[in-house]
Amino acid sequence: MSASASQSELRLVxxxxxxxxxxxxxCNILGLQDSQQDADAASGIQECSKHRGEAARRQVVVVSSPAWFGSDCDPKERRRHISSFITLSSPGPHAFLLCVPVNQPADEEAKALDVLEELFGSSAVSRNTIVLFTHTEELEEDEQLEEYLVTWRKDLLELVKRCGDRYHTLETRSREPEERKAVEELLEKVEQVVRESGTQHFSCPLYQDAEERVxxxxxxxxxxxxGNQLNSQASPPDSPPEENVTEEEMEAVREEAERSTDGLNVDIDSIFPSSSVLPSSPAPSFLGGLWEKLTAWMRWLLTLVRMEALLGSLVGLFVGGPLGGMMGATVGSVATEVGKRKTLEKKEKKER
Structure with missing residues (x-):
C-alpha cells in the first residue's frame, strides 16, 4: 500500500x-453479507479482523477487535489482541467506534474508555472516539434515540460526553436507502473528527512503533x-530488487507484513493489574461496589419496565399488603393498556 493510498482511505477501529x-x-459500513464474517465465528476463533471496501464513495478500512478490555480476558490474549488491532490499523485510525448496546448497563463501556485513555492518551477518547449505539430495536416503536437517552440513560449520556458529544447509530427501522444514508452520515462525522483534530489521522508512540515495524x-x-526471483534468473535485471513493484503487489506485501509483525511492547501490566481494577478507578468497598452494580442494573431495568410497570409498582409499594399488590397490578395493567392504545392511535394516524 502506497503512502498516498494510506492517506486517502478512512481507517476505523x-x-x-x-x-x-x-x-x-x-457489515453495515462496508455492505458485507454476514457470511463474509462467519468463518472465524464458526471455528470459535476470536481474532482481530480487517476488511477493506468502498462506502459512500470513500475507500474505507475497518478493523474489528475482540473484547480485550474485560476483566475476564486472559492477559496473553489481551496483549496479543491489542498488538494486533494496533498493527492492522497502522499508521493510525481516523476514528475509534465504540459499539454500545442501549439495552445494557454502561459499566463495561466506561472501562473501555478508561483503557483507551491509558493506552493512547486522553485525546484518543475526547477527540477520536464515536459512540456507536446498537440494539436500538429494543426501543419503543415511536421512541427516538435522543429521547431515550435523555429520559432513561444518563449513564450512556456520560459516555457520549466523554467522547466529545459524538454518537451515531447505523440501525434504522427501514432498509435501503436509509441504511446507506446512516453509513454516509457516520463517515461524515469521522471526517469531521479529522478536521477538528488538525491531523491526518490519530497517532501516538504505540502507533508510530507499529508503523516502523510494519x-x-x-x-x-x-x-x-x-532475491528469490534473481536466483531463478540467468542474469540479473538492471533495476534493484525494490523497484518495479506494482501498487497491488505492495498492498499484498503490506497485509502480509501486518500479519507477521511481532508483538508490540504494550505495557498492559500497569493498566490491567492482577486485581483487574483499572488505575483510574479506586478500589471500591464491598458495599460501594454492590451499590454501583445495583444502580447500574436499576437503570437498565427501567428501560425494560418503563413507566407503565413502574407506576403499578409504586402504587403497590405505598399502599402495601395484599390490597396494595392487587391495586398495583391493576394500575400497571391499565397503564400498559392505555400506552398500547396510544401507540395504536399514533400508528393509525400515520397510516391515514
Missing amino acids: VLGRPGAGKKSAV RERQEEIVRQRR
Missing part, C-alpha cells in the same frame, strides 16, 4: 463487548521475494 453488534456494524517487515518481504 470497531470495539465493543461480546454481543455489542461489532459484526453487524462492520515498514521494516515490508521491506524485508520485498527483498526476500526479489
Whole structure:
C-alpha cells in the first residue's frame, strides 16, 4: 500500500463487548453479507479482523477487535489482541467506534474508555472516539434515540460526553436507502473528527512503533521475494530488487507484513493489574461496589419496565399488603393498556 493510498482511505477501529453488534456494524459500513464474517465465528476463533471496501464513495478500512478490555480476558490474549488491532490499523485510525448496546448497563463501556485513555492518551477518547449505539430495536416503536437517552440513560449520556458529544447509530427501522444514508452520515462525522483534530489521522508512540515495524517487515518481504526471483534468473535485471513493484503487489506485501509483525511492547501490566481494577478507578468497598452494580442494573431495568410497570409498582409499594399488590397490578395493567392504545392511535394516524 502506497503512502498516498494510506492517506486517502478512512481507517476505523470497531470495539465493543461480546454481543455489542461489532459484526453487524462492520457489515453495515462496508455492505458485507454476514457470511463474509462467519468463518472465524464458526471455528470459535476470536481474532482481530480487517476488511477493506468502498462506502459512500470513500475507500474505507475497518478493523474489528475482540473484547480485550474485560476483566475476564486472559492477559496473553489481551496483549496479543491489542498488538494486533494496533498493527492492522497502522499508521493510525481516523476514528475509534465504540459499539454500545442501549439495552445494557454502561459499566463495561466506561472501562473501555478508561483503557483507551491509558493506552493512547486522553485525546484518543475526547477527540477520536464515536459512540456507536446498537440494539436500538429494543426501543419503543415511536421512541427516538435522543429521547431515550435523555429520559432513561444518563449513564450512556456520560459516555457520549466523554467522547466529545459524538454518537451515531447505523440501525434504522427501514432498509435501503436509509441504511446507506446512516453509513454516509457516520463517515461524515469521522471526517469531521479529522478536521477538528488538525491531523491526518490519530497517532501516538504505540502507533508510530507499529508503523516502523510494519515498514521494516515490508521491506524485508520485498527483498526476500526479489532475491528469490534473481536466483531463478540467468542474469540479473538492471533495476534493484525494490523497484518495479506494482501498487497491488505492495498492498499484498503490506497485509502480509501486518500479519507477521511481532508483538508490540504494550505495557498492559500497569493498566490491567492482577486485581483487574483499572488505575483510574479506586478500589471500591464491598458495599460501594454492590451499590454501583445495583444502580447500574436499576437503570437498565427501567428501560425494560418503563413507566407503565413502574407506576403499578409504586402504587403497590405505598399502599402495601395484599390490597396494595392487587391495586398495583391493576394500575400497571391499565397503564400498559392505555400506552398500547396510544401507540395504536399514533400508528393509525400515520397510516391515514
